[in-house]
Amino acid sequence: MADISKQLQDEVLKARDSGHKLNIVGGNTKAFMGRDADPDAGTLNVGEHTGIVEYHPVELVLTVRAGTTIREIEAALAEHGQALHFEPPHLGEGATIGGTFAANLSGPARPWAGSVRDQVLGVRLINGKGEHLRFGGQVMKNVAGYDVSRLQAGALGTLGVMTEISLKVMPKPAATMTLVQDMSLEGAIPYMNQRAAEPKPITGACWVDGKVYLRLSGARSAVEATANKWPGAILEDDGAFWRSIQDFQHEFFAGNDVPLWRFSVGSIADNPGLEGSWLIDWAGSQRWFRGDAEQSDLEPMARAAGGQVSLFRGGDRSGEVMHHQPEALKGIQRRVKNAFDPDNIFNPGRLYSWL
Amino acid sequence: MTTKPTVSKAQLAEQFRSFIDPRFVITDEETKKPYECDGMSMYCEMPLLVVLPETVEQVQRVMRICNEHQVPVVARGAGTGLSAGAMPHKEGVVLSLAKFNRIMEIDPLARTARLQPGVRNLAISEEAAQYGLYYGPDPSSQIACTIGGNVAENSGGVHCLKYGLTVHNLLSVEMVTAEGDVVTVGSDGLDACGMDLLALVTGSEGLLGVVTEVKVKLLPKPEVARVVMAGFDSVQNGGDAVGGVISHGIIPGGLEMMDSHAIVAADDFAKAGYPREAKALLLCEVDGTEEEVDEHIAQAEEVFRKFGATTVRTSRSEEERALLWKGRKSAFPAVGRISPDYYCMDGTIPRRELANVLTRMEEMSEEFGLRVANVFHAGDGNLHPLILFDANVPGEFERTEAFGSSILKLCVDVGGCITGEHGVGVEKIRQMAIQFSDEELQQFHDVKAAFDPAGILNPGKGVPALRFCQEYRSLEHKQHKQEQTEAAHG
Numbered sequence A: 001m002a003d004i005s006k007q008l009q010d011e012v013l014k015a016r017d018s019g020h021k022l023n024i025v026g027g028n029t030k031a032f033m034g035r036d037a038d039p040d041a042g043t044l045n046v047g048e049h050t051g052i053v054e055y056h057p058v059e060l061v062l063t064v065r066a067g068t069t070i071r072e073i074e075a076a077l078a079e080h081g082q083a084l085h086f087e088p089p090h091l092g093e094g095a096t097i098g099g100t101f102a103a104n105l106s107g108p109a110r111p112w113a114g115s116v117r118d119q120v121l122g123v124r125l126i127n128g129k130g131e132h133l134r135f136g137g138q139v140m141k142n143v144a145g146y147d148v149s150r151l152q153a154g155a156l157g158t159l160g161v162m163t164e165i166s167l168k169v170m171p172k173p174a175a176t177m178t179l180v181q182d183m184s185l186e187g188a189i190p191y192m193n194q195r196a197a198e199p200k201p202i203t204g205a206c207w208v209d210g211k212v213y214l215r216l217s218g219a220r221s222a223v224e225a226t227a228n229k230w231p232g233a234i235l236e237d238d239g240a241f242w243r244s245i246q247d248f249q250h251e252f253f254a255g256n257d258v259p260l261w262r263f264s265v266g267s268i269a270d271n272p273g274l275e276g277s278w279l280i281d282w283a284g285s286q287r288w289f290r291g292d293a294e295q296s297d298l299e300p301m302a303r304a305a306g307g308q309v310s311l312f313r314g315g316d317r318s319g320e321v322m323h324h325q326p327e328a329l330k331g332i333q334r335r336v337k338n339a340f341d342p343d344n345i346f347n348p349g350r351l352y353s354w355l
Numbered sequence B: 001m002t003t004k005p006t007v008s009k010a011q012l013a014e015q016f017r018s019f020i021d022p023r024f025v026i027t028d029e030e031t032k033k034p035y036e037c038d039g040m041s042m043y044c045e046m047p048l049l050v051v052l053p054e055t056v057e058q059v060q061r062v063m064r065i066c067n068e069h070q071v072p073v074v075a076r077g078a079g080t081g082l083s084a085g086a087m088p089h090k091e092g093v094v095l096s097l098a099k100f101n102r103i104m105e106i107d108p109l110a111r112t113a114r115l116q117p118g119v120r121n122l123a124i125s126e127e128a129a130q131y132g133l134y135y136g137p138d139p140s141s142q143i144a145c146t147i148g149g150n151v152a153e154n155s156g157g158v159h160c161l162k163y164g165l166t167v168h169n170l171l172s173v174e175m176v177t178a179e180g181d182v183v184t185v186g187s188d189g190l191d192a193c194g195m196d197l198l199a200l201v202t203g204s205e206g207l208l209g210v211v212t213e214v215k216v217k218l219l220p221k222p223e224v225a226r227v228v229m230a231g232f233d234s235v236q237n238g239g240d241a242v243g244g245v246i247s248h249g250i251i252p253g254g255l256e257m258m259d260s261h262a263i264v265a266a267d268d269f270a271k272a273g274y275p276r277e278a279k280a281l282l283l284c285e286v287d288g289t290e291e292e293v294d295e296h297i298a299q300a301e302e303v304f305r306k307f308g309a310t311t312v313r314t315s316r317s318e319e320e321r322a323l324l325w326k327g328r329k330s331a332f333p334a335v336g337r338i339s340p341d342y343y344c345m346d347g348t349i350p351r352r353e354l355a356n357v358l359t360r361m362e363e364m365s366e367e368f369g370l371r372v373a374n375v376f377h378a379g380d381g382n383l384h385p386l387i388l389f390d391a392n393v394p395g396e397f398e399r400t401e402a403f404g405s406s407i408l409k410l411c412v413d414v415g416g417c418i419t420g421e422h423g424v425g426v427e428k429i430r431q432m433a434i435q436f437s438d439e440e441l442q443q444f445h446d447v448k449a450a451f452d453p454a455g456i457l458n459p460g461k462g463v464p465a466l467r468f469c470q471e472y473r474s475l476e477h478k479q480h481k482q483e484q485t486e487a488a489h490g
Helices: A005-019 A070-080 A098-100 A185-196 A219-229 A236-247 A296-304 A327-340 B007-018 B028-033 B055-070 B121-131 B145-152 B195-202 B235-247 B262-270 B290-306 B317-327 B332-340 B351-368 B396-413 B438-451 B466-489
Strands: A022-023 A041-044 A052-056 A061-067 A120-126 A133-138 A161-168 A176-183 A200-206 A211-218 A260-264 A276-279 A285-289 A308-313 B049-051 B071-075 B094-098 B103-107 B112-115 B170-176 B182-186 B210-217 B224-232 B254-259 B279-288 B311-314 B341-345 B372-377 B380-391
Touching: A005 A041, A005 A120, A005 A161, A005 B332, A052 A070, A052 B121, A061 A070, A061 B028, A070 A098, A133 B438, A161 B380, A176 A219, A176 A236, A185 A200, A185 A211, A185 A276, A185 B195, A200 A236, A211 A219, A219 B290, A236 B279, A260 A296, A260 B311, A260 B351, A296 A308, A327 B182, A327 B195, A327 B438, B007 B049, B007 B055, B028 B049, B055 B071, B055 B094, B055 B170, B055 B262, B071 B112, B103 B121, B121 B380, B145 B210, B170 B195, B170 B466, B224 B235, B224 B317, B235 B279, B235 B290, B235 B351, B254 B262, B254 B317, B262 B332, B262 B372, B279 B290, B279 B317, B290 B311, B311 B332, B317 B332, B332 B341, B332 B372, B332 B380, B341 B396, B351 B372, B351 B396, B438 B466
Parallel strands: A022 A041, B049 B094, B071 B094
Antiparallel strands: A052 A061, A061 A161, A120 A133, A120 A161, A176 A211, A200 A211, A200 A276, A260 A285, A260 A308, A276 A285, B103 B112, B112 B210, B170 B182, B170 B210, B224 B279, B224 B311, B254 B279, B254 B372, B341 B380, B372 B380
């Protein structure tokens, strides 16, 4: 538990003065994500910048240094019966809140509980000029200034070094049950959406290996009443199943030899006609595909489904791994990057080759 | 930021009339008049002219012309904003999106709605009701305010704690940039690759682009909602009870608090049967399935009694629920009846500071010689002090503004912020310097320039010029010194 923000700021200023680049690293559990890191850049280690700064359970707000591990945060919340409702993936013991937010990673509850980006209320960040800035706050509603905090979600650290993050936290649900039944992928997509359109306490909808899984959580009476009403068998030890999805431990995700693609698309869109194995999560909004393919071949399929595709893990990471951006948005993002990091110090080329 | 248009009013109007129905290019004083202010009518300005385009292509052409000639553009929805964010620029164009008022598509299975920006907030839920769905954020102005304005302000409402703000309920926004490009940020998926520009644009008060289409998420309408009303004989007990409910693991659909002034005014107005002697009143609405609501209502009643509630009443019918809410929902007009004018403030505070903040506000009320009534979105810490004043008494509005400014400073001092949902606009531009440092404000200016290099979109709003901040801070400092000196001698 240490505040090393001054040291981080000094390292940024030093890099700026000497014209060096920096790869920002927390627990180093997401090195596989994004494009290949610049081998000539130095390492800025945020993993030592740890500790809970403020936590008021009745406010439902937690402020934590960016290098704090997800495990440590969850343990502190659990003491008060609370949790991170976006269900962060544990990509190794060292996974930090800063990295999770920079990569915008959220688990199976995301369509109902919101993403990590949705829960973020404020950040402190060191920009490329070495200025330590504060945006957002520790309250649920704050519309003063632009939402620079949530802008960081998915930016893969290209805009600055996050040092502190304030998050909304929520009570743990009193009860959870999961219903499972056999179903085809084509049948499961409308089925999951039909269930999600009912006013019932649904917090998970996933299809894998010919089975559809619906999770119910909330007040015990409501969970039990819905489980009795809806078809499907009650899954024993359902916590283990959902953890395997949340943490990429399900055998669908095993092995690095076959590339893992992520489609973020409209929840009811027809599934792309691709040969290979699929895992459908988020009631159809997040679809994982294992197979060798070209990004340029998959993008039209993702667009037809109303969304985008990215090469999440494996494959060739020297080219683009994120969905192509139209020219106008490319221009805006280049200028936003320049607004935060005019000397292009942070994570060069990690998000896109042109950033 | 100052812009010097390089075109005359007549030339501009002529150019617009070449592609927009001439009736919708307004140049005469009388027809322009209704556009001179938004819901914050203390701040007025007549625009150079007003245009009401009907197609996205027309919006693009307006933007290209204005960008070329450095003409300021203020986009406008229903004009219900409460921070003068839509106040015109005297050398600029008001770009009204009033003609973009179509619900383009509701997809009941995907639970989404595709909307033009001028669609009213409430109209979305009314249209979605046939599918058992509704749109979450419900600002008090929902009967009139538009979804485009909601995006600009990141509007909230009474259900934010559970259902989030506008930013949590959007899938994508199509907008025209200052340079006239059409871009879509977000997608039909729940996230998109790259920087989260959708979050950045939401709440940007019309400074980054002109919204031309919005896709929102819809939610299944809860099976049932019931409300518990609880009266307390102290603000402290009421505030603690809010924490008690949340510590119990209950996230209410709505959780509102009123102070004694607001209770009496609202009860006089709505005859809601509120306990008029109470110092604080809580309305706690629980929604969900029948079973869940029964379970949580019973727990909430118990918690309120434990925290010393002097009255506890739970709605037993939809009529009773509506009546209990009627008082709260009519709190503003109710206060309007007991004073010639009122000024609605909007700050947020950590909930634990509530009793402290209300006590300090009572003291300030005496110092400034102005009454204040409080309604509070207790679940999410958003405070709406209503300062009562009479605009016809010389100097009273200035005193009201000073009082308001002190309240916002207090909010920041206790760890909150200067605006929860009304935005900065013109109204709170000076207070930005309390919440942010010069480096932070400069970062905002740099972000703005990334979207709008010429600075034509809503100039003078949202983020203050740095020179102005220094003057403001030194003025505050001087006042503070003076107060200290007076106190020392008093």
